[in-house]
Amino acid sequence: MQDPTESEPWWRGAAIFQVYPRSFMDGNGDGTGDIAGIRSRLPYLVELGVDALWISPWYVSPLADGGYDIADYRDIDPAFGTLAEAEALIAEGHDLGLRTIVDLVPNHCSDQHPWFRAALAADPGSAERALFHFRPGRGPGGDLPPNDWQAHFGGSAWQRTTDADGRPGEWYLHMFAPEQPDWNWDNPAVRSEFESVLRFWLDRGVDGFRIDVTDHLVKEQGLPDSAGHHGRPDPWRDQEGVHEIYRSWRTITDGYPGERMFVAELWENNPARFARYLRADELQTAFNFPLLKSAWDAAELRGVIDDTLSAHALVGAPPTWVLSNHDTTRHVTRYGRADTTYDFDRAGRFGRPVDVDLGTRRARAAALLTFALPGSVYVYQGDELGLWEVEDIPDELRQDPTWLRSGHVDRGRDGCRVPLPWSGTERPFGFSAGPGDADAPPWLDVQPAAWKDRTAAAESGAPGSHLELYRAGLRLRRAEPGLGDGPMGWLPSAPDVLDFTRPGGFRCVVNLGPSPVALPERAEPLLASGPLEGGLLPSDTAVWLRWEE
Ligand code: GLC
DSSP states (O other), X not given: OOOTXXXXXXXXXXXXXXXXXXXXXXXXXXXXXXXXXXXXXXXXXXXXXXSEEEEOOOEEOOOTTTTOSOSEEEEEOTTTOOHHHHHHHHHHHHHHTOEEEEEEOOSBOOTTSXXXXXXXXXXXXXXXXXXXXXXXXXXXXXXXXXXXXXXXXXXXXXXXXXXXXXXXXXXXXXSSOTTSOBBOXXXXXXXXXXXXXXXXXXXXXXXXXXXXXTTOSSOOTTOOOSTTOOSSSOTTSOOTTHHHHHHHHHHHHHTSSSOOEEEEOXXXXXXXXXXXXXXXXXXXXXXXXXXHHSOSOHHHHHHHHHHHHHHHHTTTOOOEEESOOTTSXXXXXXXXXXXXXXXXXXXXXXXXXXXXXXXXXXXXXXXXXXXXXXXXXXXXXXXXXXXXXXXXXXXXXXXXXXXXXXXXXXXXXGGGOOOOOOSSSSTXXXXXXXXXXXXXXXXXXXXXXXXXXXXXXXXXXXXXXXXXXXXXXXXXXXXXXXXXXSOOEEOOOOTTEEEEEETTTEEEEEEOSSSOEEOOSSEEEEEESSOOBTTEEOTTEEXXXXXXX
């Protein structure tokens, strides 16, 4: 954690570790990761050198979408533990210098949320239904959905209900799975409920919130069809009214002591629209996904970095850098394919040949690149071990709703959510421990046998391992005053090379080309992502240098 006496808020340059609780560490031996497991691994995270944890949803949930379907925003799912354990985790983290960011899912809840159950039981036009988007259907008998919006997981975004007399009733809106009804943010009761949820977690000491699908909350008045909708933006996202919500949230967090922050999940390609969420009285940070989508290509990455810096400069916000998360194909796999880009249209890329060694080499270089760029950086659990996407999951074990909802076209996101390998030479690689039935298989029991070489224990202390590179990189990043938030400057370079400086004589060079390039003169290597031979920087390798201009 940065020195609190420094004037710069911690979130401007932090390294933040994403925990996907189901798959991080199982502390009670029932096969599902839990808070006991996270607590047992806090020393590991301290040693890794991160400043904060972002914990994906741990709330009461039927897990129709891995916890992004919340039935009680103020309690922990029994599979993960108790509220008291969550409070203990936040406090222990603080004692160790680790801050906690919790996930806030305000666009939709679970269909098991008591308010949605009440809405289903109530009549059309009732106050209960006004908390959500209920509409009569179109066409004869109301048999057609109220508009043409498509859910992100596939199919119509509307689900028909059944009335008490058994007859087909109104439809409700769900931009994701049918088990995730969208809240109606035009309703003041929804606004005050979420303000209360924010305070609930702020009172428990959380340092920030990751906001799920930040731009979806407010829908265009009248819910018009998307087809032929010539206005921008889409009628289901990025509406002007959403900014007012974040301004009101900002006044709440600013009323608490410490530097509480927000990070927005925002898949917005237009830099100017993106920056509007980061205005001084709105959210502090947002995930910068263009880097994650970019090919492993120097010109493309340089363009992304420049666009990122200029978009954030519009509003004075610090950029964030993220290579993988619980929704995207792990970058060892992406960078090991012929097409190294990412898109939510995963199906076309799935199962293409992957060169894991190549992907690993590039992932190591990418880590040093992102750690050296201005702003804050996110590490998704397992990135630090060099895990790859598990693509050969038997179809019957797949749990992500995208698999079902896409009509078995998109194999979904399970492959990046496989339980972590901690130790040992056989599955489940130390994932489960504790007093319970330690023989229970992991909830997603598909760890590759080859992960025996990528367990935390195997990599810990092993010279040249992925984990030791992450540890060294994060340690140096924290020690170097010029890293984190602040300026950077490009140096002239060959087309396949990225070469930039940070204050204090720090220089980062990444060779994305096929052949080695000469290391700069008057430069002393601090850390490299791979061996440097004969004064050369090999292909797909990054180096940090102390450099005299
Ligand atoms: C976000 C989450 C994703 C979830 C979706 C719906 O994109 O990251 O995991 O499925 O929102 O909540």
